[in-house]
Amino acid sequence: MHWGATSQDVADTALILLLRKAAVILDADLARLQDALQALVAKHKKTVMVGRTLLQSAPPITFGLKAAGWLGSIRRGRARLKDAISEALVLQFGGASGTLAALGHRGIEVGESVARQLELTFPDAPWHTHRDRLAAVVCACGILTGSLGKMASDVTLLMQSEVAELVEPGGFDRGGSSTMPQKRNPIASAITLAAASRVPGLSSAFLSQMVQEHERAVGGWQAEWPTVSAVIQATGVAIVSMAETAEGLAVNAARMKENLDASKGTIFAEKAALLLNSKIDREAAHELLERATDPKQLRDRTLSQVLAEMPEVRDHLSKEALASLEDPEDYLGSALEFTRRLSGPTAKKTQEPRRK
Numbered sequence: 001m002h003w004g005a006t007s008q009d010v011a012d013t014a015l016i017l018l019l020r021k022a023a024v025i026l027d028a029d030l031a032r033l034q035d036a037l038q039a040l041v042a043k044h045k046k047t048v049m050v051g052r053t054l055l056q057s058a059p060p061i062t063f064g065l066k067a068a069g070w071l072g073s074i075r076r077g078r079a080r081l082k083d084a085i086s087e088a089l090v091l092q093f094g095g096a097s098g099t100l101a102a103l104g105h106r107g108i109e110v111g112e113s114v115a116r117q118l119e120l121t122f123p124d125a126p127w128h129t130h131r132d133r134l135a136a137v138v139c140a141c142g143i144l145t146g147s148l149g150k151m152a153s154d155v156t157l158l159m160q161s162e163v164a165e166l167v168e169p170g171g172f173d174r175g176g177s178s179t180m181p182q183k184r185n186p187i188a189s190a191i192t193l194a195a196a197s198r199v200p201g202l203s204s205a206f207l208s209q210m211v212q213e214h215e216r217a218v219g220g221w222q223a224e225w226p227t228v229s230a231v232i233q234a235t236g237v238a239i240v241s242m243a244e245t246a247e248g249l250a251v252n253a254a255r256m257k258e259n260l261d262a263s264k265g266t267i268f269a270e271k272a273a274l275l276l277n278s279k280i281d282r283e284a285a286h287e288l289l290e291r292a293t294d295p296k297q298l299r300d301r302t303l304s305q306v307l308a309e310m311p312e313v314r315d316h317l318s319k320e321a322l323a324s325l326e327d328p329e330d331y332l333g334s335a336l337e338f339t340r341r342l343s344g345p346t347a348k349k350t351q352e353p354r355r356k
Helices: 007-044 061-086 101-118 132-159 187-208 220-250 253-263 267-277 283-294 303-308 319-322 334-341
Strands: 048-053 056-062
Touching: 007 048, 007 061, 048 101, 048 253, 056 061, 056 187, 056 267, 056 319, 061 132, 061 334, 132 187, 187 220, 220 253, 220 334, 267 283, 267 303, 283 303
Parallel strands: none
Antiparallel strands: 048 056
């Protein structure tokens, strides 16, 4: 059935053919996810929300920028995976010891013919115990599921009852609780986060299986099979779960505005400090804002109102400056430009530093 070849030639080539089939499915779902994220970015590029650092409120951003960040990471992951799979689509054909000795002087000719028929690349030499191409695919999946998991984590946190800025798509028997009918659970995000927690370990397992003996491995090669299968399946379910999420994600812009207001202007403390720094030294400005943002001061007032009552501030900041202090649209910096760059037709590549 495989004259001149060996069983590993058949098994490895079959794996590559299956990987090629899987790649078509993965890429189609990634394209679907990108399209859905692109639509979210376009719709919400000016939807202002609270920025959050270390899970605490921070200066405002836009939901469009957050979604564009997801999109940029997914784009890079898609390109990385596509390149890795493209490089891995090579024929395995080496015979007993990787020399094709059983085919005499026609080994390469036969191998090239087999590669043409299977529409695979014929490598420079058989790769029986050299698993670097497959390792690149597995690692690319690990990075991609990490990006998907980051998106899922953001969605989950923004779905918390106390935050309530996003809601995953629902439907019959989706996201409900068996005991709490009012709940909409982040089901797709949970699936994705489960995949993102599994794939790094699987990737590590594959890397540890790369150390294979001589011309054919004892155990390492056989251990790969369930690892590769699990990585591809987990990556695929994470992609499609986030595609479904992005397509049906409900964005509560009104709630985002409420959460901005609930900060009582404290998220603009940095802006106030910068305004004061142009008038007084930094330490004095910091001390003033520490006093102004004391919770006791903000029980029934906002930061700008507290600052307006402080003589040290009134001497340096005009009524107009204080009145506009808590305008979120006035403190978005380069958010729109970053959003445009991340979501444009072609993402801008990071410029590498010049080498001397």
